[in-house]
Amino acid sequence: MGLVQLHLPAFQVIVPMLAAPLVMLMARSPRAAWATATLTSWLTLAISLLLLIRVRAEGVVAYHMGGWLPPVGIEYRVDSVNILVLLVICFISAVVMPFARLSVASEVREDKHGYFYAAFLLANCGLLGIAITGDAFNIFVFFEIAALASYSLIATGRERQAVMASYQYLMMGTIGTTFLLIGIGFLYIMTGTLNLLDLAERLPAVNDTRTVRAALAFIVVGISLKLALFPLHLWLPNAYAYAPSMVTVFLSATATKVAIYVLMRFIFGVFGHELSFNVLEMNLLLMPLAMLGILIPSIVAIFHTNIKRMLAYSSVAQVGYIILGISFASTLGLMASLLHLFNHAITKAALFMALGCIAYRLGGVSLIHMTGAGQRMPWTMTAFVIAGLSLIGVPLTAGFVTKWHLILAALDGGLWPIAVFVLGTSVLALLYVWRVVEVAFFRAPLRRIRVREAPLSLLLPTWFLTLSCLYFGIETSLPVGLAERAAEALMGDYR
Numbered sequence: 421m422g423l424v425q426l427h428l429p430a431f432q433v434i435v436p437m438l439a440a441p442l443v444m445l446m447a448r449s450p451r452a453a454w455a456t457a458t459l460t461s462w463l464t465l466a467i468s469l470l471l472l473i474r475v476r477a478e479g480v481v482a483y484h485m486g487g488w489l490p491p492v493g494i495e496y497r498v499d500s501v502n503i504l505v506l507l508v509i510c511f512i513s514a515v516v517m518p519f520a521r522l523s524v525a526s527e528v529r530e531d532k533h534g535y536f537y538a539a540f541l542l543a544n545c546g547l548l549g550i551a552i553t554g555d556a557f558n559i560f561v562f563f564e565i566a567a568l569a570s571y572s573l574i575a576t577g578r579e580r581q582a583v584m585a586s587y588q589y590l591m592m593g594t595i596g597t598t599f600l601l602i603g604i605g606f607l608y609i610m611t612g613t614l615n616l617l618d619l620a621e622r623l624p625a626v627n628d629t630r631t632v633r634a635a636l637a638f639i640v641v642g643i644s645l646k647l648a649l650f651p652l653h654l655w656l657p658n659a660y661a662y663a664p665s666m667v668t669v670f671l672s673a674t675a676t677k678v679a680i681y682v683l684m685r686f687i688f689g690v691f692g693h694e695l696s697f698n699v700l701e702m703n704l705l706l707m708p709l710a711m712l713g714i715l716i717p718s719i720v721a722i723f724h725t726n727i728k729r730m731l732a733y734s735s736v737a738q739v740g741y742i743i744l745g746i747s748f749a750s751t752l753g754l755m756a757s758l759l760h761l762f763n764h765a766i767t768k769a770a771l772f773m774a775l776g777c778i779a780y781r782l783g784g785v786s787l788i789h790m791t792g793a794g795q796r797m798p799w800t801m802t803a804f805v806i807a808g809l810s811l812i813g814v815p816l817t818a819g820f821v822t823k824w825h826l827i828l829a830a831l832d833g834g835l836w837p838i839a840v841f842v843l844g845t846s847v848l849a850l851l852y853v854w855r856v857v858e859v860a861f862f863r864a865p866l867r868r869i870r871v872r873e874a875p876l877s878l879l880l881p882t883w884f885l886t887l888s889c890l891y892f893g894i895e896t897s898l899p900v901g902l903a904e905r906a907a908e909a910l911m912g913d914y915r
Contacts, residue, residue, distance in 0.1 A: 429483035429496035447534030491615035497554035543569035585658035599642030606635035647679035650713030660732035665776030706747035713740030718848035752829035754907035763818035770807035770885035777874035792865030808853035
């Protein structure tokens, strides 16, 4: 095995980490900063694809930092579970960077571009680190790196509310990571290790202690804050609504998805199915919260006139669908959740990219701005409609594949009312997507000002993700295969 292949897990994190300060030094040359960040994102995607090939060939890729074996040393571990998350992060960052050049230029001050792209690479580094590390304390550290960079990115929004949205995210995010750290500390007290595999081996001997159960409670609440599980979602609508378009695209597709992965890893991979669902019956907590998290934000989204905020509440609802699949505590349920993690990432990224095109040409994303946009910007609005159909779950789109597997999981568990609920709440998504379609295509523009279609550098990434929604709705072997193997790995003997 070559030297590069051997160190691929380390390169996955180190490349964006080292590129960030280099980009920051290019503050006086925005184009060079963007080009360096773009090349770095493409390189991380290439690394993740090489890791996918190795995981398919070897099963598990383990890398010991500094040659120190776990549990003493820090282990980077890539398996069938986190390779899916790594691919989502790298794929979205690679697609969003070509989109970023004009979008960021129109929404962020030019003298801040170097710092902006450096913060983006640090956020990318943090999310990749969370996904790839096999050390519990490392997860906390990378959460902090990703969070601090995200706060900075959100605060660069052109509206004054962006700073307050960033501050709100900072406060709630800090509470979340504090809870996570307390839970990890309790686990270390009881087991004397921070390695995730080692924790899973040692915890069964002390599972009946209050300390371990308190650790589970702290970790679940802390991560639920980070993934915006209802009712701990209050930071998300403002963060998405006031952040620059490129930041909203990136965070909506990656940040909550990584937090969901961590929740799955701890519940199934560390604490185990027996303690989490047979003893503590966490499904009795997760299922109602998931259902409320689907229903209430979807209803709220219907009444919003700011489309970014509308889609932000939609994201909270989509998190609810993922948690609903987890609450089934079955292989089919986990598979549906992991599949939605992938499909929702590309769907919501495509929708927010379309809004970025609208903001670039029309100066805003409210319903008033979008009146007649279908006539003025047909390519952009067609992309929005297709991605919206995927969000609803119309056949031949990626969203349908998710809803189909979620309904199958519910029926397999004898939960037919949940299956009906999933179908019924899809109608709510239809309602808020239709509001945009009606205004954009069936109403005349309020002002007769000639508006050109979005530039190709914005349209091409948008359409690439839009067509991905269609492609993965027809050719499902890659996401379904990855999700199936990941679910089987997490469930272990409970398949």
